[in-house]
Amino acid sequence: AQKVTQAQTEISVVEKEDVTLDCVYETRDTTYYLFWYKQPPSGELVFLIRRNSFDEQNEISGRYSWNFQKSTSSFNFTITASQVVDSAVYFCALGLGVGYQKVTFGIGTKLQVIP
């Protein structure tokens, strides 16, 4: 069975603070993909990143960075110098298999950035 746990349901930070969103996953498969998606108040789901299970390198994209640690089955997401526009619900997701990808989402973390 596959499972994604986002223990933080809601986080509030003041603008310019750094914030880390936690994601822990469970799977017995050795080949899998991890994703982060953003859902702003307008409701659409926006792709942020995809990482495969064989690539543990951390990634940085502007103010966003991701820390993938297979040893702890975690794929955490950090926003540096948060901005009001970062306010959204963030979903971590796990996709299994190659070819057929069953993608399971976590419950989401609602981030509120206060001006």
Place this chain on the structure above:
Amino acid sequence: DAGVIQSPRHEVTEMGQEVTLRCKPISGHNSLFWYRQTMMRGLELLIYFNNNVPIDDSGMPEDRFSAKMPNASFSTLKIQPSEPRDSAVYFCASADSFTGELFFGEGSRLTVL
């Protein structure tokens, strides 16, 4: 590309009525997913198709729900009869199964009175 197109964007219906949600995936994508989003349960995978074939429908809540993909450019999710607890936003997503990135439509917000 126009992206994943869903219709209708909003649907209000009465309990017991049939509801049909429609999805046009991105051309060339061979995987299609239907998700339901509610406050209580978040994003739930209902069913997914690969090359128009249903692969896993274990998330379909009950027999009132059915999904079809008659060709590579069209899928439907049908609820018959609808109930108030079906009220949710239903998302369709498509993906190239080798890259795995899901592209979501804007969702269909269903309200069952």
